[in-house]
Amino acid sequence: MARFRLFNEEEGLTWRSLLAILVSAAVILPIQIYMTLATPVSVAWPAVILLLFTELAYFFHAPLSKQEGFIIYFVSAVAIGGSVLVEGMIPFLNFPYRVYMVQSPYFRALGFDKEVPWWFVPPLTSEAIVKRTIIHPDWSFYIGLLMIGFIIYLGTILPMTFILAQLYIEIEKLPFPIGK
Structure with a gap:
């Protein structure tokens, strides 16, 4: 029996979203650490990362799906050291x-x-x-x-x-x- 689908059930964790998470951990994390140590200013890095990779995907004529955007936004926050559980800061910093x-x-x-x-x-x-x-x-x-x-x-x-x-x-x- 076929399942009734109300919406598109694509996977969000693709090679593109995984690449975005890895790049955010390798590039954005050092920037975030420096900014946290140098200034008490916080940046909404997940939004910046999502915007960056959304624009890159549009540039290469392969737009991100909603699911990929969702994964990039929420998992990149954890990948750069911030988390909902530690209130957006690296613990002990x-x-x-x-x-x-x-x-x-x-x-x-x-x-x-x-x-x-x-x-x-x-x-x-x-x-x-x-x-x-x-x-x-x-x-x-x-x-x-x-x-x-x-x-x-x-x-x-x-x-x-x-x-x-x-x-x-x-x-x-x-x-x-x-x-x-």
């Missing part, structure tokens, strides 16, 4: 940035160095700060805070995923990419 911020001359000139809470960064006299390493017991409390926050985040996002999947996929029967 924020710790050296905090140390730099607290030690910066501008921060000190404004008098903010006296207002830094104890839970934000280890004391500047700590061996972890002096030796410039994150693999040190002095960072364990701060890494623990990050992990607890991550577990709490997962504890809130996973049940919502199941609730919304039931509501919008099972009840409303939405088409691809939401209902797939």
Whole structure:
């Protein structure tokens, strides 16, 4: 018996989408790391990557399908180090940035160095700060805070995923990419 199809059920993970993900991991990831370390500016890299590869595909007269665009957009976010689960940042990259911020001359000139809470960064006299390493017991409390926050985040996002999947996929029967 033939299946009734409401929409085009093409595969999204093709050689083109895989190439886009690999290029984004090899080219965009170093750019993102540099921008995160040099400035506190965030760029919507998945949208940039999708736009770049969509235009390249149009240039070569082989447009991307909706499924390929969907895969490129969401998987490239994970490929460049960001993720929904880590809130768009590479985990632990924020710790050296905090140390730099607290030690910066501008921060000190404004008098903010006296207002830094104890839970934000280890004391500047700590061996972890002096030796410039994150693999040190002095960072364990701060890494623990990050992990607890991550577990709490997962504890809130996973049940919502199941609730919304039931509501919008099972009840409303939405088409691809939401209902797939």
